[in-house]
Amino acid sequence: MSARASNLARLPKGMRDVPASEVRLIESLLGNVRRVYDLYGFEPLDTPTFEYSDSLGKFLPDQDRPNEGVFSFKMEEDAWVSLRYDLTAPLARYVALESQALAKPYRRYQSGYVYRNEKPGPGRFCQFMQFDADTVGTEDLAADAEACMVMADALEACGIPRGGYLVKVNNRKILDGALDAAGLRLDDAINGQARRLTILRAIDKFDKFGVEGVAQLLGKGRRDESGDFTRGADLSGKEIDLIFSFVNVGSGNRRQLLDRISPLVETSAVGREGLAELDNIDSILTGCGFGSDRICIETSIVRGLEYYTGPVFEADLQIEALGGNADVPRFGSVGSGGRYDDLVARFTGQKVPATGSSIGVSRLIAAFEAIKSASPARNGPVVVLVMDRDKKQAYMQMTQALRNAGIRAEMYLGSSGMKAQLKYADRRNSPLAIIQGTDERQNGEVKIKNLIEGARAADSIADNKTWRQNNVAQISVTETKLVETVREMLATIDQDSTQA
The missing domain is CATH 3.30.930.10 (Bira Bifunctional Protein; Domain 2)
Incomplete structure (x- = not known):
């Protein structure tokens, strides 16, 4: 319960x-x-x-x-x-x-x-x-x-x-x-100063209340939509x-x-x-x-x-x-x-x-x-997927190597499988996902998935079979070239977003 x-x-x-x-x-x-x-x-x-x-x-x-x-x-x-x-x-x-x-x-x-x-x-x-x-x-x-x-x-x-x-x-x-x-003559006494201030504050509300609302505040007063009454300058x-x-x-x-x-x-x-x-x-x-x-x-x-x-x-x-x-x-x-x-x-x-x-x-x-003029959403961190739970230390070392190179990165810390991890990376607005399973590790390689290009390509691919066969927007590199390749791919993504 x-x-x-x-x-x-x-x-x-x-x-x-x-x-x-x-x-x-x-x-x-x-x-x-x-x-x-x-x-x-x-x-x-x-x-x-x-x-x-x-x-x-x-x-x-x-x-x-x-x-x-x-x-x-x-x-x-x-x-x-x-x-x-x-x-x-x-x-x-x-x-x-x-x-x-x-x-x-x-x-x-x-x-x-x-x-x-x-x-x-x-x-x-x-x-x-x-x-x-x-x-x-x-x-x-x-x-x-x-x-x-x-x-x-x-x-x-x-x-x-x-x-x-x-x-x-x-x-x-x-x-x-x-x-x-x-x-x-509003500066003769305390009451005159208070009235002057009421006039100033009424004029200051032209943008908010318009001519009619300001006229009410300069006159007897104004009642707003909620029923609250503001006394005017009379x-x-x-x-x-x-x-x-x-x-x-x-x-x-x-x-x-x-x-x-x-x-x-x-x-x-x-x-x-x-x-x-x-x-x-x-x-x-x-x-x-x-x-x-x-x-x-x-x-x-x-x-x-x-x-x-x-x-x-x-x-x-x-x-x-x-x-x-x-x-x-x-x-x-x-x-x-x-x-x-x-x-x-x-x-x-x-x-x-x-x-x-x-x-x-x-x-x-x-x-x-x-006015929809805010800067485009900033890309999230590179996400290192965890394919083998008993190899978390290796994944964390990979993540730290990216950070040491000045690349924003995180290792996935949840308990879900690969599909859910990629969905998490999408929700984090991550530009790249790093994937290394048993086969890649034995070959000394790592896969880098361009999630931005992958999302664009998804619009033109009709079925999952074609998607899997083509390994869309995904490359394999040796472990020693991971940091260098990630840096190059991020630079290309930044250039593309600037030109867009």
Whole structure:
């Protein structure tokens, strides 16, 4: 009688397992991004997965959860800690602690999982990976321009071609100026600041909810499909129209957009300041050869996080260009960032200017899957079949000889026969199977079966008898030439897959 399971095998809501093919793709993308960040002179850093809750602060846009968007728990000393919701807040804590030892400006990159206690949905999980690059300790807007440049170069390094992405830039000060010019004085009190933040977060959801949904969030509020209600900014229809007139200025040629924005903020000092900052960034980008086809200005980009104080960025995939199908909707944002001059000051009491950008690795992986552009599945290891159970040591020595030559290999460790072993090798996506029975061993030989060619040939062979007689895609070599022949066959397979 079999034992009855006492627990159900299930995943926590909003979490997912990552299979081998995706892990390898993640590793490849991380390597590509890391090379770009290194090229720009950033240095690696790794911070803990959780921090004291008061160190992280309360900056998340979704505050309808019991602990306001973060996963929190108490440590033994009765202090609250939270899983990091991004990599920027821990960076601010690190700079505050290590300020005296760091060269300024301090330039760092970091990759890792972050956690949001938000309602999960299609493609939206509570755990996801980001890869950040930040410059801390300078007000120079060249750092903001560089944050956009490194994001564009990183996306191209990951295989996104020109025209397949756009890095979009705006400035929080310009939006403040537009709100000011529209008569919305929101910086007079705490309630005004809260209302301003509600407006920013509503605008930030254009891609997700569209014009109607954003209008509801700017007005009385919005009820989603589940019945949950999000309170709005309580603006009038006229005020909503004024905001829409600003965010609908458009995107594209940076010089033309700056000229279009200017009349909307000319009566506001903070608006003019934001416009001058964008003009400065545009000059740097133009001088470095980054045109509007790669980095543009778009007034609807505001970013939902509270701590941004100036320029903000967002990298969008243009899925039509990648998939070649204009009927497929645009995938959306795979990167973001901005200037956060007040974040470190929460610890030190002194202003420490900072800016940076982040590639959403998990979002990028999901985009590759959506447009079927992920790299072909990597071949598995060469599998050494076990034909004679009493000769396992010889098979393991054969396997180790392949490994010593730098060839990924494994010996079959199950208890099945040859047919099942070959099926196992197929499921492992193995390019080659090594076969040595009694006859081959007596002759000092080994058979190498090309499983990829065998699968192709199977389509043209009608019966098993013909298959066995022809020994399809299989060769015999002496034991001494095993490693050399396997290496040559793998090189041919790699060349064929590259040309395909």
